[in-house]
Amino acid sequence: MKWSAKTIKYKGENRIAVTFEKNTELIRRIKQIENYRWSPKMKFWHIPDTVENRTRFKIIQLEDTIPSVEGTAQIKKFEQWLQSKRYSPNTVKTYADALRSFLVYYRKKEISEITNEDVISYNNGYILANNFSASYQNQIVSAIKLYFATIVEKKIEIAKVHRPRREKLLPNVLSKEEIKAILEAHSNIKHKTMLSVIYSCGLRRSELLYLKPSDIDSKRNIVIIRQSKGKKDRITPLSPKILELLREYYKQYKPKNYLFEGQIAGTVYSEQSLQHVLKQALTKANIKKPVTLHWLRHSYATHLLESGTDLRYIQELLGHNSSKTTEIYTHVSTKSLQQIKSPFDDL
Known part of the structure; x- marks a missing residue:
């Protein structure tokens, strides 16, 4: 290298x-x-x-950051298997990188000799020693399990490869006042529209970037999100205010392939540029919190819940497979908390 x-x-x-x-x-x-x-x-x-x-x-x-010749060949084989099963490009890259990290660690060991104990040693000697997150550890475990279950013909006890205990973190949520300040920070119509669509439809970053003009159905007042996480299509309501903003934006920019395109016509707007758009908005709105684009999606879901929307509908709008994923927003909704009187007030 x-x-x-x-x-x-x-x-x-x-x-x-x-x-x-x-x-x-x-x-x-x-x-x-x-x-x-x-x-x-x-x-x-x-x-x-x-x-x-x-x-x-x-x-x-x-430090050698390249796996052995055998490891390199196995990673390629794993990538081909994932692609043949039509995993998304992002998932293929994530799983391949995770497996590469594991095989680099054991680059001096034959893959056929790797055992469950080696997985535990890797977790302790590499992931925990380097303070990597539980989510990264979980990616590694997922990649190892899938790799040994599908590619390697050896008797490794996949079921005994444990996942890390899930961290019980609450989603980060902004107030409606903060959201309004962020969305109104930009005078550039394109930047303003992108952030507004993410919040108003509860979109993931990639879902916004791969939207096409034809996905905006103004007659039915819906936005169609195609082949999102889990390769699922879903629809979300289209706000009349957003439709008006989109029409103003479309007149100025006239996108060809994607609703929001990069500097070269017809190309996808970059993730880095979108993050920079948010960063600029935070600076202009004088918001010091470490806000990410996903905070807008969390805020959308929480604000829906606080306005009385049934949790089952929110689950559908967000594209969650499990209701347990959506239930996390009940822990950050302040609607019920505001009705609780602190005993301090009676002192």
């Missing part, structure tokens, strides 16, 4: 600039370093120039 590193002055600070060919595993390692940064303009990663980071960086540089 080609890489280079050098000390630099970046905005008056002593930093170490790192450039290398795109490598998911190495990027993940870089992100474990405190105060890491990516420079879109200069196209390199950079970290503080300290003795500790120089030492740590040497470890990252010298």
Whole structure:
């Protein structure tokens, strides 16, 4: 793998600039370093120039991040199997990267010799040791289970490969006032419309980016979300206010293939650019919270629940397979909480 590193002055600070060919595993390692940064303009990663980071960086540089020849061939075979089963490109990449991380860890071991104990050792010696998230650990487990269940002809006890305990995290929700401030922050009609559609329809980021003009059914007042997560189609109500905004946007931009296109006509608007649109809106609205695009979807669901919409309908609108996934919003809805009187008020 080609890489280079050098000390630099970046905005008056002593930093170490790192450039290398795109490598998911190495990027993940870089992100474990405190105060890491990516420079879109200069196209390199950079970290503080300290003795500790120089030492740590040497470890990252010298560490082999490429699986064995056998491992590389097996990852390719796994990718082909996933593609033949029509898994989405994102899922194929996620599972392949997860398996690659595992096989890199055991690159000096024959795959036929890998056991359940090795999976536990990997969890403890790599995932937990590097403070990776439970969701990343879960991706690894899913990839390992599927790989050994479908590709490798060996007797590994798949059922005994345990998943991490699910973290019980509440979804992040914004108030209606905060949502309004974010949606009204942009004067650019395209940016304003994109954020407004995400919130008004409860869309995932990818669902917005792959919408087509034909998915907006103005006669039936619905938006059709095609082949979303789980390869399911669904529909969501189209707000009259959003329809008016969409018509104004369409007159100005006249998109060809996708409803929201990149700088080159007919191409998908980039995820990074959409995130930047939100970041700009937060700055203009003076909102300091670490808001992500998914917060808009969480807020949509919570606001629906607080306005009296049945949980079963919200489940359908969000495209959740299980009602348990949707029930999480009952824990962040303030409608019932506001009716509870604190005993402090009686003191």
